[in-house]
Structures are given as C-alpha cells and as structure tokens.
Amino acid sequence: MSTTAQVHVPRAFGKAALPYALVAPAILVALGIAVLPPLYALWLSFQDWYLLRNPQPVWGGLVNFQALLTDGALWRAFWRTWIWTLGTVAVEIALALPLALLLNRDTTVARLASALILLPWVMPFIVLGYGWRFLLDSEVGVLHALLQFFGIAGNSSILNDPNLALAVITFISGWKGMPFMVLALLAALKSIPDELYEAAAIDGAGPWQRFVSITLPSIQNTMLIIGLVLGILAFYSFDLPWIMARGGPQDATTILGITMFKAVFTDLRPAYAAAISVVMLVILAAASFLTLKLGRRP
Amino acid sequence: MNRGNSRLRNGLLDLLTILLLGLVLLPIIWVFVASIRPDADIMSRSLIPMQITFDHFAEIFSRGDFLVALRNSLIVGGLVAVCTVLIAVPAAYSLSRFTYHGRDFIGFLILATQMLPAVAVLVPLVVIIRSLGLANTLTALTVTHLALGLPIAVWMLKGYIDAVPRELEEAAVIDGSSQLGAMVRITLPLIRPAVVAVGTFAFVLSWGEFLLALALITSTEVKTLPLALQTLFDPYSFSWGVVMAGGVVIAAPTVLLFLLFRNQLVGGLTAGGIKG
Numbered sequence: 185m186s187t188t189a190q191v192h193v194p195r196a197f198g199k200a201a202l203p204y205a206l207v208a209p210a211i212l213v214a215l216g217i218a219v220l221p222p223l224y225a226l227w228l229s230f231q232d233w234y235l236l237r238n239p240q241p242v243w244g245g246l247v248n249f250q251a252l253l254t255d256g257a258l259w260r261a262f263w264r265t266w267i268w269t270l271g272t273v274a275v276e277i278a279l280a281l282p283l284a285l286l287l288n289r290d291t292t293v294a295r296l297a298s299a300l301i302l303l304p305w306v307m308p309f310i311v312l313g314y315g316w317r318f319l320l321d322s323e324v325g326v327l328h329a330l331l332q333f334f335g336i337a338g339n340s341s342i343l344n345d346p347n348l349a350l351a352v353i354t355f356i357s358g359w360k361g362m363p364f365m366v367l368a369l370l371a372a373l374k375s376i377p378d379e380l381y382e383a384a385a386i387d388g389a390g391p392w393q394r395f396v397s398i399t400l401p402s403i404q405n406t407m408l409i410i411g412l413v414l415g416i417l418a419f420y421s422f423d424l425p426w427i428m429a430r431g432g433p434q435d436a437t438t439i440l441g442i443t444m445f446k447a448v449f450t451d452l453r454p455a456y457a458a459a460i461s462v463v464m465l466v467i468l469a470a471a472s473f474l475t476l477k478l479g480r481r482p
Numbered sequence: 483m484n485r486g487n488s489r490l491r492n493g494l495l496d497l498l499t500i501l502l503l504g505l506v507l508l509p510i511i512w513v514f515v516a517s518i519r520p521d522a523d524i525m526s527r528s529l530i531p532m533q534i535t536f537d538h539f540a541e542i543f544s545r546g547d548f549l550v551a552l553r554n555s556l557i558v559g560g561l562v563a564v565c566t567v568l569i570a571v572p573a574a575y576s577l578s579r580f581t582y583h584g585r586d587f588i589g590f591l592i593l594a595t596q597m598l599p600a601v602a603v604l605v606p607l608v609v610i611i612r613s614l615g616l617a618n619t620l621t622a623l624t625v626t627h628l629a630l631g632l633p634i635a636v637w638m639l640k641g642y643i644d645a646v647p648r649e650l651e652e653a654a655v656i657d658g659s660s661q662l663g664a665m666v667r668i669t670l671p672l673i674r675p676a677v678v679a680v681g682t683f684a685f686v687l688s689w690g691e692f693l694l695a696l697a698l699i700t701s702t703e704v705k706t707l708p709l710a711l712q713t714l715f716d717p718y719s720f721s722w723g724v725v726m727a728g729g730v731v732i733a734a735p736t737v738l739l740f741l742l743f744r745n746q747l748v749g750g751l752t753a754g755g756i757k758g
Contacts, residue, residue, distance in 0.1 A: 186510030203580035210573035215630035218595040221606035293496040297503045308690025310708040311729040315513040388514040423692050457605045
C-alpha cells in the first residue's frame, strides 16, 4: 500500500508541474529581460555613479532625480520627444488613411499593393536610414536636388539644417510606421457592412457625407488605439535619429532615447541614465494602461 | 453602363495605387538600384541607371570585416531562431493545452515583454551584462535578441495549437503515448509551417537589430552586420554603391521572409506583435 502511494505522489506532482516546466524557459526570458532590468534600473537610479569620479556605485539617494530636474538639455530633449512622437503619429495617419481607402478595393493591384506596402515596416532601420541619407545627400541625393530646386534645401543637405532635420526625420519615422496603420485601418474598413453605404446612397448622401457619417465613425476607435501603440513606439525611438544624424545637428534630433544613450556611453553616468530610464518606464506604464483601457472599450 | 463605369473607375484607381506605391517604396527601390550602379553613374544623379555592375557586391564580400560580421550575424541569428523555437513551442503548448493556476498571468507577462521597448531597458541590461563580463560577446547578443521574437512566437504558436483538435492527442494518449509524446508526434508536425515561420521571424529580427548591438559590441571580431554597415560608411573614403550593397545584404533575408511568410507575418502583426 505505502509503496503504491509513494509512486503515486510523485506522478501526481509531475502531472501538476508539467505545464509549469514547459512554460518555465519562456518565463525565465521574460523575467530576465522585462522584469529584472526595470527593477535593477530603479535600484541603480538611487546610486551615485559617475565613472570618471567613482568607479563603483555608492548610495546617492535622490541625487540623480535632483540633477534630472535641473538638466536643461534633458528637458529640451523631453519636449522634443513629444513633438517627435505626435509628429510621427500625425504623419502615420496622414499617409495611412488615403492609402487604406485606396487599397480597400477588391482588385489584383489593390491586393498586391496592400502586401508590398508593408515593406517599410519590416525593413531594418539601418537599411532605411542609410537609404534616406542617400536620397538626401547633398552630392548624390535625388531628393536633395528636388528640395534644392524648390528652395527648401540650400547647398548642404537638410539633415545638416538644425531647423529642418527634426521635421524630415520625424516624417521618415512616420513613413516607416505607416504600414502598420494601413494594415489596421484596412481591417477596420473591411468590417464595415456594404449595406450601410447602399442605404446612405439611397438616402442621397454624397461621397464626402458617406465618409464623414459612416467610414470615419467606424474606424476612429482603431485609429485611436493603433495611434497610441505607434505613439508609444515612437516615444522610445532611437535607431532612426541616431543612424541619420546622431542626434544632431546641435542636438536638433536628440530625443530621450539618444540623451539616455549618450548619458551612459559619452558622459559615463550610468546611474543618471538609469534615472532617465525609470522616468521613461513610468510614462510607458501610464501609456500602456491607457491603451489597454481604451482597447477594452467596445 | 454602370459596370463599364465602375471598371474604368477601378482601372484609374489601380493606376493611382501603383503610382503612390512606387512613391512610398522609392527609398527602398533606390537602395536596391544604387547597389548595382557604378559610383560615377550614381554621382551623375540621373534617375535611370545607365550602367549595371556587381562590383559593389564583389567589394563588400572581399572585405574581411564585412565577412566576419556576416558570420557573426549568421551565428547569432541562427542561435536566436533555434532557441526561440525550442522555448516557444513548449510554452505555447502549455498555455494552450493546460488549465492551471497563474496561466493567464504568465501569458500576460510573456506578451508584456513585447510591449517593452529596448530603449527603456537598455541601461540596466548593459550594466548587468558588463558586470557579468559578457560585454563584447555573441552570447550577450544572442540572449538579449531572444526577447525580440519570443513573445510573438509564443502567441502565434498558441493560436495554431488551439486550432489542432485535442481529440487527436487524446487518441494517441489512449494508445499508450505520454502527453509530451503526443505533442511531439501529433501536434508538432501539424503546426510545422508556423514553427518555421516563427523561427525565420526571430532570425530576421535579430539580423537587423541595431541598438543592442551598438550598446553591447565594440570590438571588430564580434560586430554584426548593422554595425559593419556603419563602418562601411567611412566619412573620408566611402562609396555609396558599396554602402547600398551592404544595405541590400541586410535587407535580403527580410524581403525573402516577407515573400515566403506574408500571411503568418500579417497574422503575427495583428495578434499584438508590434515590434518593427
């Protein structure tokens, strides 16, 4: 009797543990990448650690957060990041809405085009960044020649112009993210029943009226949620402004991600950079919470 | 009359679609075109290439640093693909087939990893990896790149496993197979296309990843392709043709993946995968 019980207990335990064992490696990766680093960043942000002065971190309390509040360059980067984020999402919607309307037809060309339109989204930043630098180069760039013709660019590339660099890289950022918005809008457009349009046409509604009273209300929720998701992505950008301009000229494209990167690798202040990370994580948590809340709304 | 009208309208809209698509994709097309133009032809700024050459590809593939980076990218990408599959398949199976305490939270935790931008965790990750003595190693890159594709992989595979009828496995269990045996012999072959898609997806995400590589790698022997492309862009003596050819090498697997797995990719993107 007792021997059978002993055999049964581990077997029952094994059965209960099996699903946990199967999912454990994935949890380990999630903990190692998504849970541990933010907690470590929090601890680090209370240290006083400036590599040129003290090679080992010592407890500094709120010293980093105090420095953060009075750092003029950081605050400029902070507001610039909001301009960058809102600009990116605005470009994404402005490009995606007409494209989605155009692609929402049942022809071979439209189907093929709605596949190919995804290319900017799936291509690595490094390829697109250099591609655009090539287009905007003052010696070989075709787009530069065009901009020069219209008097927007001078003899030097507009990437060297502190006033225009942010605008043009924001546009490129929006161009890269646009396909995701197109994809989402297309799905929303396809779910609008044809009967609504037929009824409206019978009632004598013109194309514009139909767009405003049927299409727009049906896709505005998708636009809002995907806009938020893309906005979160844009807020945490690094690759594009770094590859295209290294945050320059004169900090013109230095957004928070770049400030943070430079705080570690140029200024050698990891604890200060960790404090910036903590602030960014708090903003991320708030934005994600908002997105989830809106996403659940019918 | 009405039908002819709508056909004309669709034809015109198709034309407009092609035109706009060409405009939108121009920067990408331009990279590919420039990679096969002689530099003198590029300098002429003409829109249409006058000459075609493969010298740029010959040059990058004869450069030692580029070949080393190619090897490193293949190693990291390959390991990331294999590990992603090995971790994601059991995890997806567990989330799909079992009911247990904390399952929903675990699923959420894995998905939340996807929502976390690399920039937000970069600093602590770099400090941790440095203090472990793993800076400048492909190991560090492989482990961090795992997080890029794993969440989508788990959720995509879970969807596919959900669609496989449980009865198939139950029949195998009755025939004396263990549940894991049933998973390997019955379910896995049925979801093989999705497994291949997920692995390829993980490979491509690692292949083009820039920020973590930039932060973790400084020495030439362990640089990956995106970093090597930066090196090709030497401000004093560089050829646009060569840089664009390097870009094509980095873009090629992405385009290939895209052509092969478009449907799965779109499914993955809309299932909550939001990383670009």
